[in-house]
Amino acid sequence: MAAITCSATDLQPLLGPNATAAAEYICSRFGAMSNKFVDMGYAIDNTYLLFSAYLVFSMQLGFAMLCAGSVRAKNTMNIMLTNVLDAATGGIFYYLFGFAFAYGTPSNGFIGKQFFGLSHFPSPSFDYGFFLYQWAFAIAAAGITSGSIAERTQFVAYLIYSSFLTGFVYPIVSHWFWSSDGWASPARAENLLFGSGVIDFAGSGVVHLVGGIAGLWGALIEGPRIGRFDHEGRSVTMRGHSGTLVVLGTFLLWFGWYGFNAGSFLNILKVYGDSGSSYGQWSAVGRTAVTTTLAGCAAALTTLFGKRMLSGHWNLTDVCNGLLGGFAAITSGCSVVDPWAAIICGIVAAWVLIGCNKLAEKLKFDDPLEAAQLHGGCGTWGIIFTALFAKKAYVNEVYPGHPERPFGLFIGGGAKLLAAHLVQIVAVAAFVSVTMGTLFFLLHKLELLRISSDDEMAGMDVTSHGGLAYVYTDGDDMNSGYMVSRGGPPNV
Numbered sequence: 113m114a115a116i117t118c119s120a121t122d123l124q125p126l127l128g129p130n131a132t133a134a135a136e137y138i139c140s141r142f143g144a145m146s147n148k149f150v151d152m153g154y155a156i157d158n159t160y161l162l163f164s165a166y167l168v169f170s171m172q173l174g175f176a177m178l179c180a181g182s183v184r185a186k187n188t189m190n191i192m193l194t195n196v197l198d199a200a201t202g203g204i205f206y207y208l209f210g211f212a213f214a215y216g217t218p219s220n221g222f223i224g225k226q227f228f229g230l231s232h233f234p235s236p237s238f239d240y241g242f243f244l245y246q247w248a249f250a251i252a253a254a255g256i257t258s259g260s261i262a263e264r265t266q267f268v269a270y271l272i273y274s275s276f277l278t279g280f281v282y283p284i285v286s287h288w289f290w291s292s293d294g295w296a297s298p299a300r301a302e303n304l305l306f307g308s309g310v311i312d313f314a315g316s317g318v319v320h321l322v323g324g325i326a327g328l329w330g331a332l333i334e335g336p337r338i339g340r341f342d343h344e345g346r347s348v349t350m351r352g353h354s355g356t357l358v359v360l361g362t363f364l365l366w367f368g369w370y371g372f373n374a375g376s377f378l379n380i381l382k383v384y385g386d387s388g389s390s391y392g393q394w395s396a397v398g399r400t401a402v403t404t405t406l407a408g409c410a411a412a413l414t415t416l417f418g419k420r421m422l423s424g425h426w427n428l429t430d431v432c433n434g435l436l437g438g439f440a441a442i443t444s445g446c447s448v449v450d451p452w453a454a455i456i457c458g459i460v461a462a463w464v465l466i467g468c469n470k471l472a473e474k475l476k477f478d479d480p481l482e483a484a485q486l487h488g489g490c491g492t493w494g495i496i497f498t499a500l501f502a503k504k505a506y507v508n509e510v511y512p513g514h515p516e517r518p519f520g521l522f523i524g525g526g527a528k529l530l531a532a533h534l535v536q537i538v539a540v541a542a543f544v545s546v547t548m549g550t551l552f553f554l555l556h557k558l559e560l561l562r563i564s565s566d567d568e569m570a571g572m573d574v575t576s577h578g579g580l581a582y583v584y585t586d587g588d589d590m591n592s593g594y595m596v597s598r599g600g601p602p603n604v
Contacts, residue, residue, distance in 0.1 A: 157379035161241045167371025168248035172199050174364030175255040179262060180581075181357025182429070182481050184350065186571025187263045188581035194258045194270045198278075201271060202251035205279030210250055211243055213283035214291060221295030224287050245375065246286070249315065250278045252372075253323040257548075259481030260327025264337050264568050267576055269561050273551060277326060281547045285540055286318050296536060298511045306528040308518040310536045311502060311511065314376040316444030316494030317533075321540050324488025327479065329549040334562050336478030338569060347473045350480070355428050362432040366408065369439050373446040374400045377510075384509050396509060400446045403454035404439060407446075410458030411438025411465075418466055433482050437465040437490040444491075445498030447510050449520075453501040460497070461490045492537055499530035 176195035180188050202210075208229055215238065216224030227233055234240060254274045261269075288294040289310050292301075298309030312318055342348055352358060374397045382393035415434025419427050438458035442449075445457070468485035472478075479485060502520035511517060518532075519525030555561040567575040574580060 153381050156381045158239060158241050160380045161245055161375065161378055164371040164375025165241060165245040165248050167368050167375060168245065168252065169199075169368075171248075171252060171365050171368035171372065172255060174361045174366075174368055175252075175259075176361070177357045177364060178361030178432075179255075179259050179481060181354040181359075181361060182259070182352035183262050184571070185353040185582055186573055186580070188353070188573060189577045189579075190267070190572040191258070191262050192581075193577065194262075194267075194274075195255060197271065198254040198258060198274050199251045201274045202254055202278035203247060205275045206247045206250045206283070207243075209279045210283040211246060213280065214246065214286045215242075217291060217293050219287075219291070219293045221293060222287070223284055224291060224293070242378070245378075249286070249319055249372075250282050253282045253319050253326075254278050256320065256323025256483050256487045257327040257330060259483035260324075260479045261330040261334055262480045263572070264334060264562055265330070266560055266563050267572075269555050272555065272560070273326070273330070273548070276551055277322075277548065281326070281544060282319075282322055285322050285543065286315075288539070289318050289536065296532065296539070298517075301513075304514065304517075305535065306518065306532040307514075307516070308529045308532050309511075310532050311448060311498055311507065311529065312444045312495065312533075312536065313447045313498075313510070314373045314443045316440060316442075316491040316498070317536050317540050320440045320443065320487040320491030321495070321537070322544055324484045324486070324491055325541055325544040326548040328484040328488055329545060330552045331477060331479050331484060333549075333552045333556050336476060337480070338565060340478045341476050345476060352429065352480075358429055358432050362435060365436060366439070369404055369408075369443075370401050373404045373443055374398075376400075377447070396447060396506070399451070399506075402451050403446045403449055404442055406451050406454040407442035407458035407461070408435045408438040410455045411435055411441070411462040412458075414459045414462035415466070418462060422466070433486055434462045434465060437461045437486045440487050440490040441494035441497060444494040445502055448498065448502040448506040450501075450503060453497075456501070457494065457497045461493055464489050464493045495533045495537055496530070499533040502529060 179191045212228040216226030219225045292299045296305045296310045412435035419430045441461035468489035500522045504519040518528035
């Protein structure tokens, strides 16, 4: 918020002769009041950003509940512990390296190089709330990947990949598209990619595609869970143990997504146009929350009826995943599209997820949470969707300074934005494949990636974590010759 100025010289003629002291006094009081308004503006914006950070962080609980409900009961403690450690290891490594690689300006277009360990912080550009908000995004990417490799991964592998993803891979990608120095950032002062830069507002590519591609490579290199496909290669359903936890996790993620998308404005006290108007960034924040909501709702309903037609069932888990797929897709363009376009985004996202799951089944790809399909597939669609439906007026409001910036192809803005977004998809997929694919391959060669078949059959809660999350009898385990009881280890 700009300070309001007052000049004693301007006031003296209005106050008559010998009015210097009075004019100076009035201006001093006026200046003090102006400074208070400036301070209030910073406080409001930072409070908004911190509240958004808390919302995004609450998504970790959503991930934990969703993951726990989607796996078999014998692996519940394992998957919940990995979600806790995504946040903990991510916090340390993002503090030491990640934030500097992502936002350490001035830097080059590829990687940041300031603020290691938050040195020289806060700065005129960043305060602590911004770090907290970006850390919450980083650990979300790691949480996506953990779902893809659930139920058969060594615990040490989780620690290694989570540290590497949050401390190096994700920060570099976010630097490319979100830092003012990034080679494809829309915030660059000049030399914008295709005259536009990439409009990935809240991270369909930066967060969801990164997590999805990382999970894809982890699951591919590990291979499917024992029993996921029979000896003839046919798919065998391995249902999660708690629909209740799946729904709880879905609603927590829905709630947190408002901080994820609407919070990505980073501030709220900003006027579009003349001061005193009822229209400003607060209106764009509200519109973003609405587009987020509509995309998820449209995807959920499309999945409900689509899966009913295909399988004959009203499937709870599929609807929850469809809802989240709509959210992942709208994340890129949530701030620059109209609500009607968000509905289209959600409808297509649902079919993208259904198609990706069919393809995964044919290729014998096993992802217990459908994370690679959901976040990778729907995230990719979201990037393309933004390039098709971004509205010129919204683009200029959210990304000011370049009034001739390209906008959505279907809205009359040409194909330049689409070209930039296709470059983003290729760049993210290639970089994450090289880095995370190599890491998972090395872990596999060092025999640090997959647990033994005996441990997998018994369940990692007993073999790795000292006990069970529940006292239960798992019918699947009984059919396999294992029975878990109150006593502790499995009986063969």
